[in-house]
Amino acid sequence: MAKTYKIAVLPGDGTGGEVVTEGMKVLNAAAAKFGFKLDSREFDFGGDYYLKTGEVLPESAVSDLRQFDAIYLGAIGHPDVKPGILEKGILLRLRFELDQYINLRPVKLYPGVETPLKDKGPEQIDYVVVRENSGGIYTGTGGLSMKGTPHEVAVQSMVYNRFQVERCLRYAFDYAVRRGKKAQGKGKENTLGLVGKTNVLTYVFDLWERAFHEIGQADYADVRRDYYHVDAACMWMVKNPEWFDVLVTSNMFGDIITDLGAITQGGMGIAAGGNINPEGVSMFEPIGGSAPKYTGMGIINPLAAIAAGAMMLDTLGEHKAALAVENAVMHVTANKLKSLAAGKMGYSTSEVGDLTASAL
Ligand code: IPM
Numbered sequence: 001m002a003k004t005y006k007i008a009v010l011p012g013d014g015t016g017g018e019v020v021t022e023g024m025k026v027l028n029a030a031a032a033k034f035g036f037k038l039d040s041r042e043f044d045f046g047g048d049y050y051l052k053t054g055e056v057l058p059e060s061a062v063s064d065l066r067q068f069d070a071i072y073l074g075a076i077g078h079p080d081v082k083p084g085i086l087e088k089g090i091l092l093r094l095r096f097e098l099d100q101y102i103n104l105r106p107v108k109l110y111p112g113v114e115t116p117l118k119d120k121g122p123e124q125i126d127y128v129v130v131r132e133n134s135g136g137i138y139t140g141t142g143g144l145s146m147k148g149t150p151h152e153v154a155v156q157s158m159v160y161n162r163f164q165v166e167r168c169l170r171y172a173f174d175y176a177v178r179r180g181k182k183a184q185g186k187g188k189e190n191t192l193g194l195v196g197k198t199n200v201l202t203y204v205f206d207l208w209e210r211a212f213h214e215i216g217q218a219d220y221a222d223v224r225r226d227y228y229h230v231d232a233a234c235m236w237m238v239k240n241p242e243w244f245d246v247l248v249t250s251n252m253f254g255d256i257i258t259d260l261g262a263i264t265q266g267g268m269g270i271a272a273g274g275n276i277n278p279e280g281v282s283m284f285e286p287i288g289g290s291a292p293k294y295t296g297m298g299i300i301n302p303l304a305a306i307a308a309g310a311m312m313l314d315t316l317g318e319h320k321a322a323l324a325v326e327n328a329v330m331h332v333t334a335n336k337l338k339s340l341a342a343g344k345m346g347y348s349t350s351e352v353g354d355l356t357a358s359a360l
Protein backbone atom coordinates (compact mmCIF):
# COMPACT_ATOMS: atom_id res chain seq x y z
CA MET A 1 0.00 0.00 0.00
CA ALA A 2 1.19 3.50 -0.78
CA LYS A 3 2.64 5.39 2.12
CA THR A 4 0.22 8.06 3.35
CA TYR A 5 1.19 11.27 5.13
CA LYS A 6 -1.35 13.20 7.15
CA ILE A 7 -1.02 16.89 6.37
CA ALA A 8 -2.76 19.65 8.32
CA VAL A 9 -3.38 22.52 5.94
CA LEU A 10 -3.70 25.97 7.52
CA PRO A 11 -4.48 28.43 4.74
CA GLY A 12 -4.64 31.27 7.28
CA ASP A 13 -5.27 34.80 6.11
CA GLY A 14 -5.30 36.84 2.93
CA THR A 15 -3.65 35.16 -0.02
CA GLY A 16 -2.62 32.20 2.16
CA GLY A 17 -5.48 30.09 0.82
CA GLU A 18 -4.66 30.80 -2.80
CA VAL A 19 -1.03 29.82 -2.43
CA VAL A 20 -1.56 26.64 -0.41
CA THR A 21 -4.15 25.50 -2.96
CA GLU A 22 -1.48 25.65 -5.65
CA GLY A 23 1.02 24.08 -3.29
CA MET A 24 -1.25 21.12 -2.63
CA LYS A 25 -1.90 20.81 -6.36
CA VAL A 26 1.82 20.39 -7.01
CA LEU A 27 2.46 18.21 -3.96
CA ASN A 28 -0.38 15.88 -4.94
CA ALA A 29 1.08 15.65 -8.43
CA ALA A 30 4.44 14.74 -6.87
CA ALA A 31 2.75 12.18 -4.63
CA ALA A 32 1.12 10.52 -7.63
CA LYS A 33 4.39 10.43 -9.50
CA PHE A 34 6.52 9.12 -6.64
CA GLY A 35 4.01 6.67 -5.20
CA PHE A 36 2.81 8.11 -1.92
CA LYS A 37 -0.36 9.83 -0.72
CA LEU A 38 -1.15 13.04 1.07
CA ASP A 39 -4.18 12.90 3.28
CA SER A 40 -4.91 16.53 4.00
CA ARG A 41 -7.31 18.20 6.38
CA GLU A 42 -7.94 21.91 6.46
CA PHE A 43 -8.13 24.09 9.59
CA ASP A 44 -9.61 27.56 9.32
CA PHE A 45 -7.42 29.31 11.91
CA GLY A 46 -6.60 32.92 11.18
CA GLY A 47 -7.97 36.44 11.38
CA ASP A 48 -11.51 35.61 10.26
CA TYR A 49 -11.81 32.78 12.76
CA TYR A 50 -10.58 35.10 15.51
CA LEU A 51 -12.99 37.90 14.57
CA LYS A 52 -15.86 35.43 14.47
CA THR A 53 -15.13 33.48 17.65
CA GLY A 54 -12.99 35.77 19.79
CA GLU A 55 -10.40 33.05 20.23
CA VAL A 56 -7.17 32.83 18.29
CA LEU A 57 -6.90 29.05 18.45
CA PRO A 58 -9.50 26.64 19.82
CA GLU A 59 -8.56 24.62 22.92
CA SER A 60 -7.96 21.47 20.95
CA ALA A 61 -5.85 23.02 18.18
CA VAL A 62 -2.40 22.05 19.38
CA SER A 63 -3.35 18.53 20.38
CA ASP A 64 -5.21 18.08 17.08
CA LEU A 65 -2.20 19.24 15.11
CA ARG A 66 0.08 16.85 16.96
CA GLN A 67 -1.74 14.02 15.20
CA PHE A 68 -0.40 15.05 11.79
CA ASP A 69 2.84 14.25 10.04
CA ALA A 70 3.32 17.87 9.02
CA ILE A 71 1.61 21.24 8.88
CA TYR A 72 1.37 23.32 5.73
CA LEU A 73 0.71 26.99 6.47
CA GLY A 74 -0.32 29.74 4.06
CA ALA A 75 -0.03 33.09 5.81
CA ILE A 76 -0.94 34.79 9.07
CA GLY A 77 -1.96 38.45 9.34
CA HIS A 78 -5.32 40.19 8.98
CA PRO A 79 -5.90 43.91 8.36
CA ASP A 80 -8.69 44.09 10.98
CA VAL A 81 -6.70 42.40 13.73
CA LYS A 82 -4.13 44.32 15.73
CA PRO A 83 -0.60 43.25 14.75
CA GLY A 84 0.87 40.72 17.14
CA ILE A 85 -2.29 38.89 18.16
CA LEU A 86 -2.34 36.34 15.34
CA GLU A 87 1.44 36.20 14.94
CA LYS A 88 1.93 35.40 18.61
CA GLY A 89 -1.28 33.44 19.06
CA ILE A 90 -0.90 31.17 16.05
CA LEU A 91 2.52 31.18 14.44
CA LEU A 92 4.70 31.61 17.50
CA ARG A 93 2.45 29.52 19.73
CA LEU A 94 2.64 26.58 17.34
CA ARG A 95 6.40 26.95 16.97
CA PHE A 96 6.86 26.91 20.73
CA GLU A 97 4.27 24.32 21.75
CA LEU A 98 5.23 21.90 19.01
CA ASP A 99 8.87 22.57 19.90
CA GLN A 100 9.82 23.44 16.35
CA TYR A 101 13.23 24.54 17.46
CA ILE A 102 14.73 24.96 14.01
CA ASN A 103 13.74 27.47 11.38
CA LEU A 104 15.32 26.38 8.15
CA ARG A 105 15.55 29.08 5.52
CA PRO A 106 17.31 28.40 2.26
CA VAL A 107 18.63 31.47 0.47
CA LYS A 108 18.83 30.23 -3.07
CA LEU A 109 18.57 32.29 -6.21
CA TYR A 110 16.67 30.26 -8.76
CA PRO A 111 17.52 30.59 -12.45
CA GLY A 112 15.74 33.42 -14.22
CA VAL A 113 15.07 35.29 -10.99
CA GLU A 114 16.31 38.82 -10.60
CA THR A 115 18.42 39.68 -7.56
CA PRO A 116 19.19 43.19 -6.34
CA LEU A 117 22.81 42.10 -5.83
CA LYS A 118 25.09 43.36 -8.57
CA ASP A 119 27.00 40.73 -10.53
CA LYS A 120 25.62 37.83 -8.52
CA GLY A 121 23.76 34.86 -9.90
CA PRO A 122 22.53 31.41 -8.86
CA GLU A 123 26.14 30.23 -8.52
CA GLN A 124 26.85 32.82 -5.85
CA ILE A 125 23.58 32.87 -3.94
CA ASP A 126 22.96 29.43 -2.54
CA TYR A 127 23.16 28.91 1.20
CA VAL A 128 20.94 27.97 4.08
CA VAL A 129 20.27 29.74 7.35
CA VAL A 130 19.52 27.58 10.35
CA ARG A 131 17.70 29.89 12.76
CA GLU A 132 17.12 28.83 16.35
CA ASN A 133 13.35 29.02 16.51
CA SER A 134 12.10 28.55 20.05
CA GLY A 135 14.30 30.52 22.41
CA GLY A 136 16.29 33.68 22.84
CA ILE A 137 14.60 37.03 23.08
CA TYR A 138 11.40 35.55 21.59
CA THR A 139 10.73 33.57 24.76
CA GLY A 140 13.01 35.25 27.29
CA THR A 141 11.28 36.80 30.24
CA GLY A 142 10.34 40.43 30.34
CA GLY A 143 7.82 42.96 31.46
CA LEU A 144 6.89 46.56 32.02
CA SER A 145 6.78 48.40 35.25
CA MET A 146 5.56 51.89 36.10
CA LYS A 147 3.85 51.88 32.73
CA GLY A 148 2.79 55.30 31.53
CA THR A 149 5.01 57.20 33.95
CA PRO A 150 8.28 58.96 33.10
CA HIS A 151 10.04 56.20 35.05
CA GLU A 152 8.58 53.40 32.98
CA VAL A 153 10.88 50.39 32.58
CA ALA A 154 10.70 47.76 29.86
CA VAL A 155 12.72 44.56 29.96
CA GLN A 156 12.93 41.81 27.37
CA SER A 157 15.85 39.51 27.83
CA MET A 158 17.74 37.19 25.56
CA VAL A 159 17.85 33.86 27.34
CA TYR A 160 19.50 30.67 26.11
CA ASN A 161 20.42 27.49 27.86
CA ARG A 162 23.06 25.04 26.74
CA PHE A 163 20.44 22.46 25.75
CA GLN A 164 18.71 24.82 23.31
CA VAL A 165 21.97 26.01 21.83
CA GLU A 166 23.40 22.55 21.52
CA ARG A 167 20.45 20.94 19.80
CA CYS A 168 20.30 23.78 17.30
CA LEU A 169 24.04 23.59 16.59
CA ARG A 170 23.90 19.83 16.17
CA TYR A 171 21.06 20.17 13.69
CA ALA A 172 23.11 22.75 11.78
CA PHE A 173 26.25 20.60 11.73
CA ASP A 174 24.24 17.60 10.57
CA TYR A 175 22.61 19.73 7.92
CA ALA A 176 26.00 20.95 6.69
CA VAL A 177 27.17 17.35 6.39
CA ARG A 178 24.02 16.30 4.50
CA ARG A 179 24.25 19.29 2.19
CA GLY A 180 27.95 18.69 1.62
CA LYS A 181 27.20 15.18 0.44
CA LYS A 182 24.63 16.48 -2.02
CA ALA A 183 26.90 19.23 -3.31
CA GLN A 184 30.06 17.20 -3.69
CA GLY A 185 32.55 18.83 -6.00
CA LYS A 186 31.20 22.36 -5.87
CA GLY A 187 34.06 23.54 -3.70
CA LYS A 188 32.54 25.35 -0.75
CA GLU A 189 30.67 22.51 0.89
CA ASN A 190 30.90 21.55 4.53
CA THR A 191 31.21 24.94 6.11
CA LEU A 192 29.13 26.06 9.02
CA GLY A 193 29.23 29.73 9.93
CA LEU A 194 28.06 30.88 13.34
CA VAL A 195 26.44 34.30 13.27
CA GLY A 196 26.57 36.04 16.63
CA LYS A 197 27.70 39.09 18.50
CA THR A 198 30.51 37.92 20.75
CA ASN A 199 31.94 41.41 21.02
CA VAL A 200 28.92 42.82 22.85
CA LEU A 201 26.54 40.06 23.93
CA THR A 202 29.41 38.49 25.78
CA TYR A 203 27.29 36.06 27.81
CA VAL A 204 24.84 34.64 25.32
CA PHE A 205 27.22 34.37 22.41
CA ASP A 206 30.03 33.14 24.59
CA LEU A 207 27.79 30.18 25.29
CA TRP A 208 27.00 29.79 21.57
CA GLU A 209 30.63 30.10 20.54
CA ARG A 210 32.00 27.66 23.09
CA ALA A 211 29.33 25.10 22.28
CA PHE A 212 29.93 25.61 18.55
CA HIS A 213 33.63 24.81 18.76
CA GLU A 214 33.29 22.04 21.33
CA ILE A 215 30.66 20.19 19.33
CA GLY A 216 32.40 20.86 16.04
CA GLN A 217 35.74 19.64 17.27
CA ALA A 218 34.36 16.57 18.97
CA ASP A 219 31.82 15.34 16.45
CA TYR A 220 32.10 17.19 13.15
CA ALA A 221 35.80 17.39 12.37
CA ASP A 222 35.06 17.49 8.61
CA VAL A 223 32.94 20.62 8.84
CA ARG A 224 34.85 23.87 8.62
CA ARG A 225 33.83 26.42 11.24
CA ASP A 226 33.54 30.15 10.52
CA TYR A 227 32.33 32.93 12.74
CA TYR A 228 30.67 36.24 11.78
CA HIS A 229 29.35 39.06 13.89
CA VAL A 230 25.76 39.59 12.82
CA ASP A 231 26.30 43.13 11.55
CA ALA A 232 29.23 42.05 9.42
CA ALA A 233 27.26 39.04 8.20
CA CYS A 234 24.71 41.48 6.76
CA MET A 235 27.43 43.13 4.73
CA TRP A 236 28.82 39.87 3.42
CA MET A 237 25.36 38.58 2.55
CA VAL A 238 25.21 41.51 0.15
CA LYS A 239 28.81 41.66 -0.99
CA ASN A 240 30.01 38.04 -0.90
CA PRO A 241 27.09 35.64 -0.51
CA GLU A 242 29.21 32.97 -2.22
CA TRP A 243 31.18 32.64 1.01
CA PHE A 244 28.27 30.96 2.73
CA ASP A 245 27.21 27.34 2.82
CA VAL A 246 25.25 26.90 6.05
CA LEU A 247 24.82 29.62 8.66
CA VAL A 248 23.50 29.06 12.15
CA THR A 249 22.24 31.76 14.45
CA SER A 250 19.92 32.80 17.24
CA ASN A 251 16.22 33.42 16.88
CA MET A 252 16.25 37.22 16.64
CA PHE A 253 19.33 37.48 14.45
CA GLY A 254 17.95 34.74 12.24
CA ASP A 255 14.67 36.59 11.85
CA ILE A 256 16.49 39.69 10.66
CA ILE A 257 19.12 38.18 8.40
CA THR A 258 16.67 35.86 6.66
CA ASP A 259 14.62 38.81 5.43
CA LEU A 260 17.83 40.21 3.99
CA GLY A 261 18.55 36.79 2.52
CA ALA A 262 15.04 36.57 1.10
CA ILE A 263 15.32 39.81 -0.82
CA THR A 264 18.61 38.68 -2.35
CA GLN A 265 16.91 35.54 -3.68
CA GLY A 266 14.08 37.47 -5.30
CA GLY A 267 11.86 38.38 -2.38
CA MET A 268 8.72 37.14 -0.73
CA GLY A 269 7.33 35.52 -3.86
CA ILE A 270 9.95 32.80 -3.63
CA ALA A 271 11.31 32.56 -0.07
CA ALA A 272 10.24 29.50 1.89
CA GLY A 273 10.87 28.27 5.38
CA GLY A 274 10.42 25.26 7.57
CA ASN A 275 9.71 25.31 11.30
CA ILE A 276 11.20 21.99 12.19
CA ASN A 277 10.99 19.68 15.13
CA PRO A 278 13.22 16.85 13.95
CA GLU A 279 11.54 14.50 16.40
CA GLY A 280 8.00 15.83 16.03
CA VAL A 281 5.55 17.75 13.87
CA SER A 282 7.07 20.37 11.60
CA MET A 283 5.39 23.29 9.86
CA PHE A 284 6.21 24.73 6.45
CA GLU A 285 5.37 28.17 5.17
CA PRO A 286 6.12 30.74 2.51
CA ILE A 287 7.78 33.50 4.51
CA GLY A 288 5.96 36.38 2.84
CA GLY A 289 2.89 37.74 4.56
CA SER A 290 -0.81 37.53 3.83
CA ALA A 291 -0.75 40.34 1.22
CA PRO A 292 -4.31 41.58 1.93
CA LYS A 293 -4.33 43.96 -1.02
CA TYR A 294 -3.92 41.08 -3.49
CA THR A 295 -6.37 38.73 -1.81
CA GLY A 296 -8.81 36.96 -4.06
CA MET A 297 -7.41 38.42 -7.26
CA GLY A 298 -5.58 35.31 -8.42
CA ILE A 299 -2.37 37.23 -9.00
CA ILE A 300 -0.22 36.27 -6.02
CA ASN A 301 2.86 34.16 -6.67
CA PRO A 302 2.45 30.65 -5.24
CA LEU A 303 6.06 29.54 -5.81
CA ALA A 304 7.21 30.28 -2.25
CA ALA A 305 4.41 28.08 -0.94
CA ILE A 306 5.28 25.41 -3.48
CA ALA A 307 8.96 25.59 -2.47
CA ALA A 308 7.88 25.31 1.19
CA GLY A 309 5.95 22.21 0.15
CA ALA A 310 9.13 20.76 -1.33
CA MET A 311 10.85 21.30 2.03
CA MET A 312 7.94 19.53 3.70
CA LEU A 313 8.38 16.50 1.42
CA ASP A 314 12.10 16.47 2.14
CA THR A 315 11.51 16.51 5.89
CA LEU A 316 8.93 13.72 5.55
CA GLY A 317 11.66 11.65 3.90
CA GLU A 318 10.40 11.92 0.31
CA HIS A 319 13.73 13.26 -0.91
CA LYS A 320 13.29 12.44 -4.58
CA ALA A 321 9.88 14.01 -4.74
CA ALA A 322 11.19 17.09 -2.91
CA LEU A 323 13.99 17.49 -5.42
CA ALA A 324 11.59 17.04 -8.32
CA VAL A 325 9.28 19.76 -6.99
CA GLU A 326 12.19 22.13 -6.51
CA ASN A 327 13.42 21.38 -10.03
CA ALA A 328 9.94 22.06 -11.36
CA VAL A 329 9.92 25.42 -9.57
CA MET A 330 13.30 26.21 -11.14
CA HIS A 331 11.99 25.23 -14.54
CA VAL A 332 9.13 27.68 -14.11
CA THR A 333 11.33 30.55 -12.90
CA ALA A 334 13.86 29.94 -15.65
CA ASN A 335 11.49 29.49 -18.58
CA LYS A 336 8.07 30.87 -17.81
CA LEU A 337 7.62 33.72 -15.39
CA LYS A 338 8.22 37.33 -16.46
CA SER A 339 8.63 38.40 -12.86
CA LEU A 340 8.03 36.98 -9.40
CA ALA A 341 5.95 39.97 -8.37
CA ALA A 342 2.21 39.68 -7.80
CA GLY A 343 0.33 40.67 -10.94
CA LYS A 344 3.47 40.73 -13.07
CA MET A 345 4.16 37.05 -13.51
CA GLY A 346 2.53 36.85 -16.92
CA TYR A 347 0.29 34.12 -15.46
CA SER A 348 -2.37 33.82 -12.80
CA THR A 349 -1.77 32.13 -9.46
CA SER A 350 -3.43 28.92 -10.57
CA GLU A 351 -1.65 28.93 -13.94
CA VAL A 352 1.67 29.04 -12.11
CA GLY A 353 0.51 26.05 -10.07
CA ASP A 354 -0.44 24.25 -13.28
CA LEU A 355 2.86 25.06 -14.95
CA THR A 356 4.79 23.73 -11.95
CA ALA A 357 2.71 20.58 -11.74
CA SER A 358 3.18 19.89 -15.45
CA ALA A 359 6.92 20.60 -15.22
CA LEU A 360 7.05 17.72 -12.75
C1 IPM B 1 9.05 35.20 10.59
C2 IPM B 1 8.13 36.29 11.03
C3 IPM B 1 7.69 36.00 12.44
C4 IPM B 1 8.93 35.99 13.32
C5 IPM B 1 6.63 36.95 12.99
C6 IPM B 1 5.45 37.07 12.06
C7 IPM B 1 6.19 36.57 14.36
O1 IPM B 1 8.73 37.53 10.91
O2 IPM B 1 8.61 34.05 10.50
O3 IPM B 1 10.21 35.49 10.30
O4 IPM B 1 9.33 37.04 13.85
O5 IPM B 1 9.51 34.93 13.48
Ligand code: MN
Pocket residue numbers: 255256259
Ligand atom coordinates in the same frame (compact mmCIF):
# COMPACT_ATOMS: atom_id res chain seq x y z
MN1 MN C 1 10.68 37.46 10.03
